[in-house]
Amino acid sequence: MRIQRVEIKQDNKVEISKINFMKLDPIIEKFRNKRGNLIPILQETQNTLGYIPKEAFEYISEKTGLKLSDMYGVATFYAQFRLKPAGKHVIKVCHGTACHVQNANTITESIIESLKINDGETTPDNLFTLESVACLGCCSLAPVMMIDNESYGKLTGKLAVNIIKEIQLKEKN
Amino acid sequence: MGKIKVLVGMASCGIAAGATKVYNKISDLKKLENLDFQLVKTGCTGMCFREPLLEVIDSSGSFLYGEVDEKKTIEIFEKHIKNGEPVKEYVVKSELFETADSPYFKGQIKTVLRNCGVIDPENINDYEKHNGYKAIKKIIEKETSPEEVIQTIIDSGLRGRGGGGFLTGNKWKFAFNNKSDEKYIICNADEGDPGAFMDRSVLEGDPHAVLEGMIIAAYAIGATDGVIYCRAEYPLAIVRLNIALTQAREKNYLGKNIFGKNGFNFDIHVKEGAGAFVCGEETALMASVEGERGMPRRRPPFPAVSGLWKKPTNINNVETYANVSSIILNGAESFNKYGTEKSKGTKVFALTGKIKHGGLVEVPMGISIHDIIFKLGGGIQDDKKFKAVQLGGPSGGCIPDYMSDTKVDYDSVNATGAIMGSGGMVVMDETTCMVDMARFFLDFTQKESCGKCTFCRIGTKRMLEILNRITEGEGREGDIELLEELAVQIKDSSLCGLGQTAPNPVLTTIKYYRHEYEAHIKNKKCPAFNCKKLITYTVLEDKCTGCVVCAKNCPVNAITGERKKVHFISQDVCIKCGVCYNKCKFDAIKLS
Numbered sequence: 001m002r003i004q005r006v007e008i009k010q011d012n013k014v015e016i017s018k019i020n021f022m023k024l025d026p027i028i029e030k031f032r033n034k035r036g037n038l039i040p041i042l043q044e045t046q047n048t049l050g051y052i053p054k055e056a057f058e059y060i061s062e063k064t065g066l067k068l069s070d071m072y073g074v075a076t077f078y079a080q081f082r083l084k085p086a087g088k089h090v091i092k093v094c095h096g097t098a099c100h101v102q103n104a105n106t107i108t109e110s111i112i113e114s115l116k117i118n119d120g121e122t123t124p125d126n127l128f129t130l131e132s133v134a135c136l137g138c139c140s141l142a143p144v145m146m147i148d149n150e151s152y153g154k155l156t157g158k159l160a161v162n163i164i165k166e167i168q169l170k171e172k173n
Numbered sequence: 174m175g176k177i178k179v180l181v182g183m184a185s186c187g188i189a190a191g192a193t194k195v196y197n198k199i200s201d202l203k204k205l206e207n208l209d210f211q212l213v214k215t216g217c218t219g220m221c222f223r224e225p226l227l228e229v230i231d232s233s234g235s236f237l238y239g240e241v242d243e244k245k246t247i248e249i250f251e252k253h254i255k256n257g258e259p260v261k262e263y264v265v266k267s268e269l270f271e272t273a274d275s276p277y278f279k280g281q282i283k284t285v286l287r288n289c290g291v292i293d294p295e296n297i298n299d300y301e302k303h304n305g306y307k308a309i310k311k312i313i314e315k316e317t318s319p320e321e322v323i324q325t326i327i328d329s330g331l332r333g334r335g336g337g338g339f340l341t342g343n344k345w346k347f348a349f350n351n352k353s354d355e356k357y358i359i360c361n362a363d364e365g366d367p368g369a370f371m372d373r374s375v376l377e378g379d380p381h382a383v384l385e386g387m388i389i390a391a392y393a394i395g396a397t398d399g400v401i402y403c404r405a406e407y408p409l410a411i412v413r414l415n416i417a418l419t420q421a422r423e424k425n426y427l428g429k430n431i432f433g434k435n436g437f438n439f440d441i442h443v444k445e446g447a448g449a450f451v452c453g454e455e456t457a458l459m460a461s462v463e464g465e466r467g468m469p470r471r472r473p474p475f476p477a478v479s480g481l482w483k484k485p486t487n488i489n490n491v492e493t494y495a496n497v498s499s500i501i502l503n504g505a506e507s508f509n510k511y512g513t514e515k516s517k518g519t520k521v522f523a524l525t526g527k528i529k530h531g532g533l534v535e536v537p538m539g540i541s542i543h544d545i546i547f548k549l550g551g552g553i554q555d556d557k558k559f560k561a562v563q564l565g566g567p568s569g570g571c572i573p574d575y576m577s578d579t580k581v582d583y584d585s586v587n588a589t590g591a592i593m594g595s596g597g598m599v600v601m602d603e604t605t606c607m608v609d610m611a612r613f614f615l616d617f618t619q620k621e622s623c624g625k626c627t628f629c630r631i632g633t634k635r636m637l638e639i640l641n642r643i644t645e646g647e648g649r650e651g652d653i654e655l656l657e658e659l660a661v662q663i664k665d666s667s668l669c670g671l672g673q674t675a676p677n678p679v680l681t682t683i684k685y686y687r688h689e690y691e692a693h694i695k696n697k698k699c700p701a702f703n704c705k706k707l708i709t710y711t712v713l714e715d716k717c718t719g720c721v722v723c724a725k726n727c728p729v730n731a732i733t734g735e736r737k738k739v740h741f742i743s744q745d746v747c748i749k750c751g752v753c754y755n756k757c758k759f760d761a762i763k764l765s
Contacts, residue, residue, distance in 0.1 A: 035482065038464035039447055043405075070465075077466040077623075079448030080405055096367030097563065097599045098525035100613050106750035110728035113748070134450065134617065135367035136406060138186045139525035139597075140221030140532050149408065151189030157728035157750055 021059045023048055028063050038066060038074055042081060051082040079133075087122040087129035089167060091147050093160075096135030098142040107143050108132060110157030114164065127171060128164065177210040177254060182226040182290055184217035184377040185409050186370070190224035191242070198246045199227075199254075210254065213299075216378020218290030219533030220277065223265050226290075229253050239265035239274070277530050277549055282511060284519050285371075285495045286535045289378030294413050297420040300381040306426060308501035309388050313432045322393040323349060326497065328505035330517030335361055335453070335490030336565065336594040336670075338516075338583040344487060347477035348394040351485040356396040358387050358441075359481065359488040361458060362403040362410070365450040366566035367617065369597030371521040372491035374533055376403065376410035379495065380417035384441060386494030388426065389501060391439040394487050399441035402458050405448060414443050450567075450621035454669045455488045457623065468623045469669035490595065492521060512538035516582030520593075526563075526600040527554045536581075543577040546600060557602040561685070565594025567614045567621075568674030570681030571607060590681040592674065606703035607686040608693055612640035614678035618671060629672030632663040636679060645706040648694030653683060702764050705749040709765055714739045716761035723753035723762065 027044040031037035041060060046052050052075060061068045075081040093108045108119060111130055115123055122129040138144045141153025145160060152163055181187075181196040199212060218226060223239030227249065230236075236259045238249055245263055252258045259267075265274045292299040300306070312322060327342030348356065360383060364372040375383060387399050403411055418441055421427045427440045444462050451457045452467040459481045461467040480486025496518065500508045509517040516538040522545060525531050529551035536545060542562055546552070553559050561571040564581075570591035572579055579585055586593045601610070619633040636659050639652050660676030667673050683690060692698050699707040712723075712732075719737040724730075731747040734740030742753070742762075754762045 036444075036462055036464035039461065040445075043445060043447065073466055074464070077449065081447065097566065097597070097613070098368045098531075100367075101526045101599060101601060101605060101610075103750065106728070106748070106752070109748045109750065113729045133406070134365065134621075135370075136185075137364070137370040137373045138189050139368055139370055139523060141186060141189055141224070142525065144189065151185065153186075153189045157752065158726060161728060 019049065019053065019055070021056060024056065024059060025063075028060060032064065037064075038071065039078070041066075042071065042075055046081060051085050053083075053085075085122075085126070087126050088171075089127060089147055090129045090131060091145060091164065092131050092133045092136070094134075094136045094138070094142070094144040094146070095132045096139060096142075098139035099135075099144055102142040104143040106157045107145060107155055107160045110161050111164065114161045127168065176232070178213065178230040179210055179254060180213045180215045180228040180230070180290070182217055182224065182228075183214040184289075184374055185407070186221055187217060187224050187226065188409075192225040194243060195225050195227055195241050195246050198243055199250060202247070202250045206255065208255065213293045214295070215292060216289040216294050217374045217533065218266075219286060219374070219535070220265065220274070220530075221532035222530045223274065226265075228290075229259070231257060234267060234269045236264050236269075237266040238263045274530070277532075277534070277551070280540065280544065280549060281535055282519050282537055283535050284499050284508070285375060285382075285492055285521050286378075286533065287499070288382060289374055289533075292379065294378050294380055295416050297381060297417065297424065300379070304502060305381055305498075306385055308498035309385055309392070309426075309432060311502060312389065312392060313434050313437075319349060319393045319395065322389065322501065325501060325505050326393075329500045329508040330505075330512070330515075331493065331496055331500065331508060332516065332583065333489060334492035334496070334520065334595065336366075336568065336592060338593060341489060341493055344477065344489070345390060345393050347475070348396075348485050348487040351478055353485050355398070355482070355484045356394055357481045357484055357486040358391045358394070358396040358399040358439075359455075359458065359462070359486060360387055360399070360401040360494055361453065361455065361488055361490040362401055362407075363446050363453045363458060364404060364407075364491070364595065365453045365621075366568075366595050366597050368525050368563070368566055368599045369523050369595045371523050371533055371596055373407050373410055375491050375495050375521075376407065377413055380410075380413050381421070382495045382498060383414075383491055384417055384421055384427075386489075386497035387441060388431070388439060389497050390487055390489070390494065392437065394485070396487065397438055399439060400462055400481070401441060401443045402446060402452070402462060403443055404446040411443055411445060418443070449623070450617075451623045451669070451671050454671060457669065458488070459486065466623070468625045469671075471668060492595070513580065513582045513585075515584055520581070520596055522581075522596045522598045524550050524598050524600065526598075527557065527602040527605070528552075528600040529554055538582045539580050541578050541580055542572060545581070545598070546577070550600070553600065553602050557604065560601045560603050560605055561607065563591075563599040563601065563610065563678070564597070565592035565674075565677070566597050567618050568592055568670065568677055569594045569597075570677045571601075571610065571685060572681075573685040576685075590677065590684055592677070604701055604703060606644075606699050606701040607682045607689050608640065608699075609644055609701075609703050611679045611682045612637070612644050615640055615675070618675040622671065622675070626667045626669075626672055628663045628666040629668075629675065632659050633672075633675055635659060636663075636676065640679070643690065643693045644699075644704045646693070646697045646704075648690075648697075650694070652694055653687065653690050657683065708749060709744060710742055710747060710749060710751070710754060711763050711765070712740050712742055713761045713763050716759050718759055718761070720758070722756050722758070726752050726756045728752060 227238045227241045331341045332338045456470040457467040476486040521535045615637045717739045724732040
């Protein structure tokens, strides 16, 4: 079931107070009084901020009159929306049928082992978030993962870990 | 040197395989050598197993090069593009001579994929050169009535390609018959079905064909607005759709009084999905466009009566619309001469899984599964034994090897317990565990259930729990019967297609592979050596040479041992990925 309670930790209060919610004004203006505007507003908010903090919901609600409950309902229904900040690089491991048949579980397990985080979590240094996704549509290259907007195909566990290690190395330098 | 045209296949899968490097290399070399030829980014030819692809068309014919890397690119550039001598050993397809891959194209008839990999999807003029927008222009010029357009679609026998298989022309007729000042056309591009990517390929390779199909549908039913609901996981498709929409507006193919016809007002917008499989269901999709949680609504009223914003709405999927312009332009007979009595035309299938030649194929309806897998697809990877094919994704079912002479048309496939679905065909070999496959699909539908209907919400959860325990060796006597009982209840009492079909993978695997379920439950064994809790990898001491290959390749460092000494697998650390088993050259790893 898609309905899930998402805890929002408040330990990053300082950071949130730094977010300039005025950045959301053009988005709100663009979709003002348009039918069916709720999802596009949330999508563009997430594109701007990287995720949708609680304060952003409140800000949008105040400006548009959209109900907080409606917004939260939509945000928790769709897999796309994040209520927590994600790492700098999002690793999406495809678990579509073709990838599953070609042992996608091994890819996820190897990454879990290497980064010491579980599926859906972010590394303590905020560099990586690991996610399982349904289908990236590159089935003939299975198993596949996507880091940021780059896809990698015909993977093995070792290969996947090496790709991530390369990114780690680049980030260090 | 004659006029040369160079095409690089740049759909998402091509790009993932490294097509960007190939394109950039050619582009750099072109500048460096100051050569004059046309370099085009194109879509996917469907030959995914040979990506990245590079095609050179010269005065003698066309040459499609496969598995092109930087080195090959340079060689092809030097020999072929510069000096006009094709590098035959890299050619995978040419009309001039046979190649090892020629069988892949034999028996294929391309209607939907006619332009994919041929034209530049970001250039409307290229589409128009290939008979683009001629169908709608013909309708306007000849003043064909909407009724006649609908009749042609009915006569063609085109059925919905998204899975439902409803007669498209009849759908249009219902929407036409409902009078309203506002009507909508929706294109369902929420291809959430894992293992299917034909819609992505069409959107990335030939977006204008979809737009033209929608414009014709709008003319037929009298629609004013169109929506393409595309999943956000297809960023390139969205980019190309928006380019296509802008170009079409510039030419007044979209907007007010389009194609010079007074009062024909129609425009299309792209709505990005937000990641919910259930939104592929038409009423859930409309709820999502309206900005709500994507939960299905009760039918009737059907969308043709009260759809988007409670107005009459016609909704078809990408592949259906992509068929329309060719039917109008070439007549209903051009379409219904292919196929079987009740399933007309051609259908695109996405061949994936343990198949040698995975990719997109477009074949006439009625071809047998065996022909698709063995004649076009080249058989099973590593020449293992073919076990089953999964058709229709999470809503479909498995068809076993001994039924591979089943014809692919809507009715024959339904008779097996699977469904045609959108055309995803995942091939499985002897190493695939059918109980695990059923568990995989249930896991998917259980997560994607919207939660509206109790039986779907809780029933799938209970079924998944049972399947989980079976694959973990905790299965109980009576579990199979319990699964069957739950399956029937979920099918009977769910509102939408997701719930009504969610138990299909379980039911078909029980029907054809009951013995595998029994082996898991009674003997605590996985006959395919796939379920991780039921298998172990150990080193055979007499065969191990201490070559350290297994230890080097182990992703979790579970294997220890010195060079030239027998190695040891720590069972606590082992994740049972099987890498050591596949890498060992001395068959010293035992799987039991």
